[in-house]
Amino acid sequence: MTAQQLFNQIQKKQSFLCIGLDVDLNKIPQHLLQEEDPIFSFNKAIIDATHHLAVAYKPNTAFYEAYGLKGWQALEKTIAYINKNHPEIFTIADAKRGDIGNTSRMYAKAFLEDLEFDSVTVAPYMGKDSVEPFLEFENKFAIMLALTSNVGAFDFQVKKVEDMELYKQVLETSKTWQHADRLMYVVGATKAEYLTEIRKLVPDSFLLVPGVGAQGGSLQEVCKYGMNSKVGLLINSSRGVIYASNNEDFAEKAQQEAQKLQAEMAEILSK
Amino acid sequence: MTAQQLFNQIQKKQSFLCIGLDVDLNKIPQHLLQEEDPIFSFNKAIIDATHHLAVAYKPNTAFYEAYGLKGWQALEKTIAYINKNHPEIFTIADAKRGDIGNTSRMYAKAFLEDLEFDSVTVAPYMGKDSVEPFLEFENKFAIMLALTSNVGAFDFQVKKVEDMELYKQVLETSKTWQHADRLMYVVGATKAEYLTEIRKLVPDSFLLVPGVGAQGGSLQEVCKYGMNSKVGLLINSSRGVIYASNNEDFAEKAQQEAQKLQAEMAEILSK
Numbered sequence: 001m002t003a004q005q006l007f008n009q010i011q012k013k014q015s016f017l018c019i020g021l022d023v024d025l026n027k028i029p030q031h032l033l034q035e036e037d038p039i040f041s042f043n044k045a046i047i048d049a050t051h052h053l054a055v056a057y058k059p060n061t062a063f064y065e066a067y068g069l070k071g072w073q074a075l076e077k078t079i080a081y082i083n084k085n086h087p088e089i090f091t092i093a094d095a096k097r098g099d100i101g102n103t104s105r106m107y108a109k110a111f112l113e114d115l116e117f118d119s120v121t122v123a124p125y126m127g128k129d130s131v132e133p134f135l136e137f138e139n140k141f142a143i144m145l146a147l148t149s150n151v152g153a154f155d156f157q158v159k160k161v162e163d164m165e166l167y168k169q170v171l172e173t174s175k176t177w178q179h180a181d182r183l184m185y186v187v188g189a190t191k192a193e194y195l196t197e198i199r200k201l202v203p204d205s206f207l208l209v210p211g212v213g214a215q216g217g218s219l220q221e222v223c224k225y226g227m228n229s230k231v232g233l234l235i236n237s238s239r240g241v242i243y244a245s246n247n248e249d250f251a252e253k254a255q256q257e258a259q260k261l262q263a264e265m266a267e268i269l270s271k
Numbered sequence: 272m273t274a275q276q277l278f279n280q281i282q283k284k285q286s287f288l289c290i291g292l293d294v295d296l297n298k299i300p301q302h303l304l305q306e307e308d309p310i311f312s313f314n315k316a317i318i319d320a321t322h323h324l325a326v327a328y329k330p331n332t333a334f335y336e337a338y339g340l341k342g343w344q345a346l347e348k349t350i351a352y353i354n355k356n357h358p359e360i361f362t363i364a365d366a367k368r369g370d371i372g373n374t375s376r377m378y379a380k381a382f383l384e385d386l387e388f389d390s391v392t393v394a395p396y397m398g399k400d401s402v403e404p405f406l407e408f409e410n411k412f413a414i415m416l417a418l419t420s421n422v423g424a425f426d427f428q429v430k431k432v433e434d435m436e437l438y439k440q441v442l443e444t445s446k447t448w449q450h451a452d453r454l455m456y457v458v459g460a461t462k463a464e465y466l467t468e469i470r471k472l473v474p475d476s477f478l479l480v481p482g483v484g485a486q487g488g489s490l491q492e493v494c495k496y497g498m499n500s501k502v503g504l505l506i507n508s509s510r511g512v513i514y515a516s517n518n519e520d521f522a523e524k525a526q527q528e529a530q531k532l533q534a535e536m537a538e539i540l541s542k
Contacts, residue, residue, distance in 0.1 A: 062377035106333035127423020150371040152398020
């Protein structure tokens, strides 16, 4: 998918919502545990109920690897289901990978080629040659951690590096990498006040913004400081949507929560 | 496994060799492709041939995820095989994970609890709450990226952060985290000259050192600057050992390469 196609979807659906598919078997409705593949059954129900309200889905790989083979299989089925039934959806493998070049290449192959995700999240610590292998795929994206939503973000990311905070160095340096137009960035909603500065460095890039809802970030604030002329934002909500209920009405309740977010987004877009 | 037990193994085997099990189906002997599980067959042969010469094995998860379900299954079989037949071996899941707290906890469960690795490599960018979940397991370790062996290490890791290079900030800060005694660190062999400074900050920690061999690092240099009274080093070789030959004699040739490294280590230890 191209960034323009993603923007077109945002306009069409009046939504820039990304739904995080972070399936924890302890949190899903217990009646699903009787199913052959409870993780996939849960995802399928959530996707069926929310696909018209969201432009992206983001399974975090940790939640699948935690269930070993069965988890990996559920991830494969989930991405295949989305790609087959909703090819207009932008898909994100939230994997936060990064390794030496020949190893990053294996991860890129796994997520972008074999599983056919549109994008994968990557960590910047190992620098250029750890990220560039993810940028070799046409119409695919690497979404790099810049300023994350968690408390630990203050440990290193906001520290001054040669008179510029580390996350700014990461943004600035990454613009020099090959195929930098295939980069998006993770910026936590809990750091909305930083978005003005971030937009000075990467005015046109899409930002994947986790942390609205459960982590306390504000959609209004994020849009105020982070939106550009082509929206340029994907707002992620995981727990707030998918665990809205853990009863048999879970998909319906997830839809209601997604609907609320979409309505709020439509209102912002109308201004 | 405790750090003392690891040291005991190093003394017993006169080796601090870690062998990286980075299986690429394009590089293994082609007759193995007839087997039911070529990846596991390759690993088993390498392990059988080298377990008396190495104290650690390190599968890099990228190489397994690249083969999807079959890859994940081969990883499960490999770690189970090592744990059953060679429980004295220190095992490292080279996964370079790191995410917000509840997500890192899922990764920690996957690698340290379910797969029963002794350790997992982690990335520091997201800070304290992204790493601490990996430190909650008794007699298990998180091995954090400090100064990596690749060119990209110069992008951020050696940049001055508040008058101290980022990798030093990472080392210094991590010492304040809960259960910091369960941390080890990745320091590339290609950065041997930095080891004097690193040892000032983490004198007692084990360092996992990739980059000897294919990447050009020197074992002698690493030992000269990085060894402490309990050795404190695990020297990794992946391609140099496991791809010594891609004919039917591959295990024998891998053994010979491991033997050379072990002999060099024994000589260093005898001094």
